[in-house]
Amino acid sequence: MTAQALASLSEEVLLEIRGLEKSFGGVKAVSDVSMDLRAGIVTTLVGPNGAGKTTLFNLITGHLTHSGGSVRWLGRDIGGMKPYRIARLGIARTFQDLRLFKDMTVEENILTVMEPGALPFSFTGPSAREKRERVARVMERTGLADKARTRAVDLAYAERKFLSLARIMAAKARLWLLDEPASGLDPNSYATFLRLLREEVAAGVTVCIIEHNLDIVVGSSDRIAFLDRGRLLADGDPKTVLEDPELTKIYFGDRV
C-alpha cells in the first residue's frame, strides 16, 4: 500500500516522525526514520533484536533525546520535552520489562496513573468516586478484579502483563506504545488481550506495537513498519511487507 492509500484510511496524523536519528557513541541506533502514526490505525513495529524498535519508543516518549530529525504531536514539536509532559499530551506506553509499581496493590497501580498532578488532592481531575469506578471497570475487563488488593510483586506472569495493560487503559491516552505486550502469554490470555485491544481501538485509541510473533502481527495490525539496524526498511500493509523476500530473509536470518 502506498502512503496515499494509507492516508485515505484516516486523515488525522497524530504523530509525525521525520528523519529521526539517534546514535550511541557513534553507533546509529535509529537512522533517518520517517513515519506517521495516524488516528485509529494499529501499526506494528517488527524487526530483529537490536533493530532500534524500543529506542524509537524511547525517543517518542522523551526517555531519550534524539540527535537529529523531529517528532511532532498534532503538529507540535515534542523533541526535547520531558517524558511527563509528553505523557500528559496523550502518549502512553508500556515497557517490555513491565515496570509495575511493585510495592503497590493492583488497585493502586491503576489508580495512580489517573492522577498525574503533583498535589495530594486535585479539584480539577475526576472525582474520587469516578476514579474508583474507572479502576473497578478496568480491573473487571482485564480479569484482575479479584486481585485488587494483591501487590504487583505477588502477581503471576500473565496477571502482571494484564496489569501493565490495565494501567495504560486507565491512563486515557490517545496513542499507546506497547512494547511486546503479548510475549509469553498462553493462548487464552492472548485471546483476551486481542479482544481488549480491539475494543480499545474501536473506542478510538491509536496503537503502535512492538511484536515478534508474526501471526499476531498479521491478524491484528493495519500496517507494518519494518526496522533493521535503525533503518525503516518497509512501511505498508501487513501482507505486502511480510511477503517481501528480502525482509523475510533479514527477519528470520539463518533460520530460513
Place this chain on the structure above:
Amino acid sequence: MLWLQLTLTGLQTGALYALTAVGFSLIFGATRVFHFAHGAAFVLAAYVFYWVDTAGLGMIPGIVLAALAAMAFGVAMDRLVYAPIQRHEGSFFTVFVASFGVGIAVQNIVGMVFGRGFVTMNSTLSRSREIVDGVYVAPLAWIAIACAAVFFALLQFFLRRTHTGMALRALADSPELIRVYGLDPRRLSSYAFALGSVLVVPGAVITALGSGLNPALGHHVMLISLAATIVGGIGSIGGALVAGFVLGLAENLALIFFQSQWTEAVTFAILFLVILLRPSGLFGRAAAH
C-alpha cells in the same frame, strides 16, 4: 611562607585521607558494599597500635597487630554482616544501615575501653623541624607522603600484575563473569575487605603518633574518605587517591581565608558541590543514576 607551611601540612593530612579513601574505594569497587564501618577499622587499628606500643612491646609489633586487627575486622564484617544480608537481598540501604550501626558500636566500645578523651603518644617523629625560614615539618609528614606513594604503587602492582588482583578488578565489573571462570566471589570479596582494611593502618599509625587519638576519629575519617571516594569518582581508586590529597590540601589551605572552625565545612561544601555538579566525580566512569 604560610602557604608553603599549609601546603606541606595539607599533603600530610591528604596522604592519610588518600590511603583510607583508597581502601574504601577498593572495597566498594570490588564488592559494591558501602562499607561505612571502614572508619571503625581505622580506630581499631590506631588503638591497637597505641595499646601495644604503650605496653612497651615496641612499634613494629604494634604495626603488625594493628594490621591484623584491621584485616580481621574487615573480613569479619564481610562474612558475618554483609554476606548474610546479601544472601536474602542486596539493597544499598540495608547494607549501609548495618555498617553504620556497627561503626557506632565500635566507636563506643573503644570509648569504653580506652576512654573518650584524647590520647597522645610521645614520639620523636612528630617533633617538627624548621626546614626553611618559618616552615616547620615533622618527619612524620615525609613518612605519611612516602607511605601513600609506596602503598598506592604496591596496590596498583597487585591489581594489575597478580592473578588475584586482576580477579578483584574483574569482580568490580561483573560478579557473574567471575563465577564463569571458576573463581569464588565470596573468597575474593574477603580479599577485597582484607586489603582495603589494611590500607587504613599507615593512616592510623601516623595519626596515633602525630595528632593523637580519640574514638570519634573513626567517624571523621570515614566522612572524609567517603567524601574523597565520591569526589574522586566511585570505582576509581586513583581518583580516591587524588581526591584524598585535594581534600587534605583544601582543608589546610582554607585556613588562609577562613578560621579553623570552617575547615570541615570547606570539605563538605566541596563534596556537596561535586555531587550536585559532577555526580560521577572528578575521575568517575559510573554515572550517578
Place this chain on the structure above:
Amino acid sequence: MEAYLLNLGVLVSIYAILAVTLNFIMGYAGIFSLAHAVFFGVGAYVGAQVGMHFSASLIVTIPAAMAVSAVLSLMLALPALRVRGEYFVAASLGLQMLAVTVFSEWKGMTGGIGGLIGIPAVRMFGEDIYRPAAFFPLAAGAAILVLIVTRLLVRSSLGRSLTAIRDSESAAESFGKNVALIKTISVVVSAALAAVAGVLYANYLSFINVESFTLDTSVLVMAMVIIGGTGTALGPIVGAALLLLLPGMLSYLWFLPQTQIGAIQQIIYGLGMAVLMIFRPGGLVGRSGARRRTRKAGGGK
C-alpha cells in the same frame, strides 16, 4: 516518677515527630537523608528567635519555623533530584556537617556554641505552658497531628505518586508524573513538619544549642525509623519510644557502670541496627518476609 514519665512523654512526642517526618521521605519517597536534624535545628532556632523577639504564640512561631525550614529544605531537594543511593546519603551528610558549622558559628542567630537561653514558654489560654504535665498534652497532640497529616498524605495521590516513583521512576513519568516536583514537595513537607518538633523542643527546654542538632541526632532519628520499621505507620513512633526509653531502662540495671550508660546505649542501638538488617530488615513493626522481597525488587538500580 510521674515527672520523669511526663518528661519522657514530651521527648518521645518531639522525637516521634522527627521520626514520622523522616519516615515520610525515607519510606515512601526512597530519599535516605542523614540531614534531618538540620530541620529540627532550623525549627528550634527560628522558633526561639521569633519567640524572643516577636511573639511566643505557637500560631506565630510554628508557621515561621515551618516556612524557613521549607525554604532551606530546597538545599536537600536539589541533590535528591539529581542523584540517588550512596550519592544522596553523602550529599545529605555534607549538608548536615555544613549546617552544624553554621549553627555553631552564626552567633547572632544561634548564639554560637553557647546556644540560646531564656526562650519564652508557650502561652496558651493565658498561661505559660512549661511544666511537663501541661506540655505533654501539647507535644503529644502535635505528634498525633503530624502523624495524621503524613498518613493522609501517604494515602493521597501524592503518596501513591511517591511510591510509584520509588518503584519505577521511568514508568511513573511515562504516566505524566512530574518526578522533580513530586520529590521536591515531599522533601519540603517533611522538613516543614520536622520544624514543628524544633519549635516545641526550644519552648520546652527554654535553652538550645548546637549539640542537639548534630549528625548524632540525625543518626538517632534514622535509627528510630529503621528499628521501628521503615515505611510503616507506627514503626517510627515505636522506634522513638524504644530508643528514648533505653537510657532509663539501662539505669535500672545496677550492675552497669552509670558513667557508661550513654556509650552502652549507643552500642545497643548500633548493634541493634546491624542485627535487624540481617534478620528483619523491615524493622520491628514491618512485615519481615514480604518486606524483604520488596526491598530486593525495589532496590539495586
